Amino acid sequence: MNIVVLAGGLSTERDVSVTSGTMVANALRKCGHKVVLLDVFMGYEHDECDTVSLFEEQYDFTENLGVGESIPDLERVKARRRDKSDRFLGEHVEEICRYADICFLALHGDNGENGRLQATFDLLGIKYTGSGYLGSAVAMNKGITKSIFLNHNISTPAGECFKPEDKDNGRLAEWNVFPCVVKPCSGGSSVGVSIVENKSDFMAAMEQAFVYEREVLVEQYVKGREFSVGVIDGKALPIIEIIPKEGFYDYVNKYQSGRTEEICPAELDEATTKLLQSEAEKAYEALQLEAYGRVDFLLDSNGKSYALEANTLPGMTNASLIPQEAAAAGIGYEELCDKIVEISLRKYC
Numbered sequence: 001m002n003i004v005v006l007a008g009g010l011s012t013e014r015d016v017s018v019t020s021g022t023m024v025a026n027a028l029r030k031c032g033h034k035v036v037l038l039d040v041f042m043g044y045e046h047d048e049c050d051t052v053s054l055f056e057e058q059y060d061f062t063e064n065l066g067v068g069e070s071i072p073d074l075e076r077v078k079a080r081r082r083d084k085s086d087r088f089l090g091e092h093v094e095e096i097c098r099y100a101d102i103c104f105l106a107l108h109g110d111n112g113e114n115g116r117l118q119a120t121f122d123l124l125g126i127k128y129t130g131s132g133y134l135g136s137a138v139a140m141n142k143g144i145t146k147s148i149f150l151n152h153n154i155s156t157p158a159g160e161c162f163k164p165e166d167k168d169n170g171r172l173a174e175w176n177v178f179p180c181v182v183k184p185c186s187g188g189s190s191v192g193v194s195i196v197e198n199k200s201d202f203m204a205a206m207e208q209a210f211v212y213e214r215e216v217l218v219e220q221y222v223k224g225r226e227f228s229v230g231v232i233d234g235k236a237l238p239i240i241e242i243i244p245k246e247g248f249y250d251y252v253n254k255y256q257s258g259r260t261e262e263i264c265p266a267e268l269d270e271a272t273t274k275l276l277q278s279e280a281e282k283a284y285e286a287l288q289l290e291a292y293g294r295v296d297f298l299l300d301s302n303g304k305s306y307a308l309e310a311n312t313l314p315g316m317t318n319a320s321l322i323p324q325e326a327a328a329a330g331i332g333y334e335e336l337c338d339k340i341v342e343i344s345l346r347k348y349c
């Protein structure tokens with residue numbers, strides 16, 4: 001097949017996406033596909049675009065610098081684009097994607113994962129991997145996700161969403177559950193997330209989160225073990241436990257090697273394993289996810305589970321959580337990438 005792997009983009013998770021995309025492209029090539037690796041925002045910066053030749057030569061944009069300790073400077077990325085336009089799709093992206101049999105979305109965060117690209121591609125007649133526009137949009141918003149979880153009896157921490165005007169109307173001042181967790185509603189990779197111990201640190205944490213977004217979720221802090229459960233084609237994979245060596249699972253602990261211990265399959269009794277897997281499958285259904293996704297959980301000392309969120313385009317480097325879970329189920333990285341393409345194509349039959 002001719003496949004475009006789309007990576008990069010303009011989200012705070014740009015660097016992670018470039019790493020995912022580079023590895024996915026190489027894996028799909030090993031499976032025998034002709035793969036063009038493209039940065040969705042930078043595009044193919046040439047006046048002429050011979051799409052047929054791009055697939056023959058298996059064009060790669062080469063910018064994989066790895067993931068640093070802090071989020072990328074997106075203004076610098078924008079300034080590098082030669083046409084300086086504010087279009088999300090870079091030069092020739094649409095025509096190259098239209099030529100492909102399918103686009104593998106190795107994008108994370110913002111416009112790659114929040115349903116807008118999915119809706120655009122639907123209208124342009126471009127096939128893509130993963131969930132459609134609706135599931136993507138719903139899962140991107142942690143507040144809406146929470147209300148859907150509650151409607152479907154999926155246990156989730158108690159929480160409320162706030163807007164900047166709630167500072168003035170007194171709503172924010174009424175929050176009195178501590179410790180709590182503050183997170184931008186549509187963020188990812190723990191960007192802007194803080195754990196707040198008391199009321200005096202609360203406003204500063206909210207201000208910090210409002211820098212990223214106008215809608216911020218505040219949740220009860222759940223003390224316990226952390227797990228993530230991948231779901232492929234509606235079926236849960238083996239569970240992975242996440243144990244940061246210091247602090248919580250923040251940006252640095254997520255992407256700097258050696259900072260977090262990950263155990264897969266997680267050491268859990270059979271009943272708890274079944275509970276988390278069935279909660280993950282329920283969440284996938286309830287949020288209308290398609291092809292694959294990943295649901296993050298906490299488990300308290302009483303064995304009660306709390307679903308935190310669902311990721312519609314989870315990390316896809318070979319060391320990411322879903323690839324580790326697939327490996328525990330006997331599915332190697334290349335096979336996993338190929339399987340995601342195959343399952344995603346079924347959406348169009």
Ligand SMILES: Nc1ncnc2c1ncn2[C@@H]1O[C@H](COP(=O)(O)OP(=O)(O)O)[C@@H](O)[C@H]1O
Nearest residue numbers: 157181187188189190219220221222248249308
């Ligand atoms: N209610 C909570 N109680 C305790 N820790 C939390 C809670 N919510 C989030 N966290 C911690 O913050 C991390 C990021 O939160 P999450 O909701 O998964 O957002 P994202 O991964 O999209 O940034 C989690 O992996 C977990 O370590």
Ligand SMILES: [Mg+2]
Nearest residue numbers: 189296308309
């Ligand atoms: Mg998460």
